[in-house]
Amino acid sequence: MPQPLDAAAVRRWCRNALDAVGRAREDIDAINVYPVPDGDTGTNLYLTVESAAQAVAAADTAAPTLAEAARAMAHGALIGARGNSGTILAQLLRGMAEVLAAGPEPAGPDTLRHALRRAAGSAYEAVAHPVEGTMLTVAAAAADAAERAGGGADEVMAEACSGARRALAATPGQLPVLADAGVVDAGGSGLVAVLDALDAALSGRAPDASIRDRLSLGRTGAPRAAGAHPDAHCAPVAAPAELEFEVIYLLDAPDAAVPALRERLDALGDSLVVVGGDGLWHIHVHTAEPGPAVEAGIEVGRPHRVRITALAAEAPRRPDRAPRAVVSVLPGDGLAGLCAEAGATTLTVRPEEPPGGGELAAAILATRAREVVLLPNDDALWHAAAAAAEQARADGVRVAVVPTRSPVQGLAALAVHAPERRFDEDVVAMTAAAGATRFGELAVAERQSWTTAGICQAGDVLGLVEGDVAVIGGDLAEVAGDVLERMLSAGGELVTLVLGATAPDGLAARLEAQVRGSHYGVDTVVYEGRQSAPLLIGVE
Missing domain, CATH: 3.30.70 (Alpha-Beta Plaits)
Incomplete structure (x- = not known):
């Protein structure tokens, strides 16, 4: 169902764009060939969008108007812009924000057409020597298509996206270096993802997961190598x-x-x-x-x-760095203390304020280690963690991200960490330990909602297994017991219970007794995590 172009749409747009560019980041990096084949266009675009999304989320606490949300988005992109493509994207968003902030709320189709045209025009003005076949061309094509479209704002945006994709597919015919490499423009690919995210926010549909196909990355053939494609939007004036x-x-x-x-x-x-x-x-x-x-x-x-x-092809060597470190992102100071005792560098965060790629990169670099293993411990942090790793690699650090989806998987990975092993062997062992750990969690519903286990009401206790709601109940201890039983039905040797700040007295003892009484030979360990979730469960 079509949605109005208001402050809520800007928030959805930013969330959609962050996810879309995050999923496409590696593909975009892989087609970065000119003027410097440093393979970072996707990462730079992701960090720019992330800064814009964070600014809009911060403004959201004051129930902003469309004008306020649009200005926050543009300001966030401006101060967080990375690289050539990220800087141009910041100007595109600024151009749109200028028009949206001056118009009615919600914005109608004419305002959207004007915003897209202003975005393209201001981007061309910002670049010293514009070159066609780049994201500038894609932006102009989106504005042209929007001006030809009829209907509401959602229909105008759909046509703008179609025009942008057609222009992206044509970029190899405009820049010989793209044709030689068999790729489309990297910056333009990222812009298509951002525009498609706005289309999803206005159309009411879910963002398309098939980002690789929608970006037309395969139109002229597969990229020849990672680190190939243009972040080039300016004509070179020197060799x-x-x-x-x-x-x-x-x-x-x-x-x-x-x-x-x-x-x-x-x-x-x-x-x-x-x-x-x-x-x-x-x-x-x-x-x-x-x-x-x-x-x-x-x-x-x-x-x-x-x-x-x-801009050298190889990152500088840093002989003064320590050999290896593990950075673990954790939701509670109890867990952080536990991991610090095990030798990890910890970053304690709150669920309502997840760290961005820049913060994670800073934590990696602060270790002053030549090799770093990053444990995000949350599905939602995957894209930010991957972008942070790319940033740190540019500074000469060897980084591996172990895809831990829960703090209990992070604990399992850290338990087998052995810095005396070769880096690759250590990462493989940690990844295997994390993957062999099933994880569960208890949460309290904040509002009525559809879940995989049915409809929940505000205040209901939710039992999640592997990220999906499996149990809905009214008593926390009963739901915890049900979740634990489901997780142990597939077997296990060790149960890890991490108690949150709101866990009731006696919960751990009750669950330990349940394991002893029904699952012979299974050990249980209990930690005081003091995270916001009442209970985290791991089964290895």
């Missing part, structure tokens, strides 16, 4: 070999000072993109002179969040 650094920074400066800054930066390098306005700007340039590029910003304002990254 690629001369452009050794990517310089990115936020700049507080008056709008009137920016034209002169553009000219100076354009003379220093390639891939120049300057986006923003109203005193806050995001600067991106590839240059062999990073010092003068930053100094140019200092002369007109205050640069901050400065990032200078070598």
